[in-house]
Structure formats: C-alpha cells, structure tokens
Amino acid sequence: QQPVQSPQAVILREGEDAVINCSSSKALYSVHWYRQKHGEAPVFLMILLKGGEQKGHDKISASFNEKKQQSSLYLTASQLSYSGTYFCGTESDSGNTPLVFGKGTRLSVIA
Amino acid sequence: GAGVSQSPRYKVAKRGQDVALRCDPISGHVSLFWYQQALGQGPEFLTYFQNEAQLDKSGLPSDRFFAERPEGSVSTLKIQRTQQEDSAVYLCASSLVFWGYGNQPQHFGDGTRLSIL
Structure with missing residues (x-):
C-alpha cells in the first residue's frame, strides 16, 4: 500500500527548515528517501532500516519510528539546491517486496 | 559512463505500435529495476x-509489457500494441x-518519456 507523504508541497526561503513526513499503514522494514528535480533522475539520499534509527549527512537527516510506521526527513538551513520533489519509498516488513513510493513532496526554496 | 543510462530520452509512438526502451546499468551492478x-x-x-534472472514481474500492468536482461547487464523493456495509458516516464534503476x-x-x-498518440 502506498505510503502517504505530507505536506504535498512547501515553499521555503533560503536558510529555513522543513520536515517531510512519510506514513505507512503497514509494518515497515525500510524507508528510502530520494530527491528528484524536474526531468531528472531521482537521487538517493538515505536508507533507514527497521530498528528506529536516525541518519544524516550535511544538513539533511531522517528518522524512522518503527512503532508509528513513519519516517521524517529533516532539511535544515535550506539551500536553493534543495528544491525538488522528495519521495519516500517503503519496503514492508514481510520482506523482499518491491519499494512502494509515495506521491512526493514538492519543495521550493526561494532566495 | 558512471551512471545509469537510458535511451531514447524521448519516444513518441502511435497507438498500436511496439516500442523498446533500453537501460544500461552501472557496470557491475547485479540488480536492475524498471x-x-x-x-x-x-x-x-x-x-x-x-543478473539475467527476472525474479519479480508482479508490477507489469499487462502481458503487453515484457522485459529482458539476457546477459545480465543491458536491459530492454518492450511494450507491444501501445495504448494511450502507457504514456509515462519509464525509469530504470540499478544497485x-x-x-x-x-x-x-x-x-x-x-x-x-514515452508519449502515445
């Protein structure tokens, strides 16, 4: 079942922070986060595995709450280059199932 | 090249025509997804x-869709007797x-980007 992302769209000024949420009705094994700019390939950001971990690099980090079946992506001190559509992809806990992607969150960072 | 390469970049076909989409994965990548x-x-x-084994084709929408990867590297997605609802972007990924x-x-x-007229 497709995960639900929120918000659907957000506009930020440079330097502002944002949180993007990804919720599933199924128990999850992993959550992937990707960013896609218009007409380009989705670019891998990070994977979070079952176990309730948090990851991050630079000013982008994410958490995975296994009990809530939810992941959040945190963007701090946003830059113009952060603009794009962010997708979460989830793998269910039953294992070895294809990733199911959400509909995406469109992020626009303006000067 | 260093990344996954797909061709053609754009394809326009008339309804009923067959199309073939190519994917060159990153060299040495075992897994390939469409x-x-x-x-x-x-x-x-x-x-x-x-590699060359198609382990899951559960997402193919109909028997008009066919994919192959005969030597475990390049893959081709073929769509026969295209219909307007096939219009979409077809992405390939490797790991x-x-x-x-x-x-x-x-x-x-x-x-x-496939457009069916």
Missing part, C-alpha cells in the same frame, strides 16, 4: 532482475548487490 512514473506521481515498480529490495540504494537513470 519503474513507471506518471505525471505528478512517484515511481511505480514494474519488474526486477538479479550493486541484492540483499532484499530495501537494503541497498537504487541508482536511477534519467528515464525515457
């Missing part, structure tokens, strides 16, 4: 290969090893 992405939507899984779908990052190509 996705369909409709406008304003996330990628939707079509099929998965581990280094297979540990299950969720353990490895997938590296995507830029996709083929």
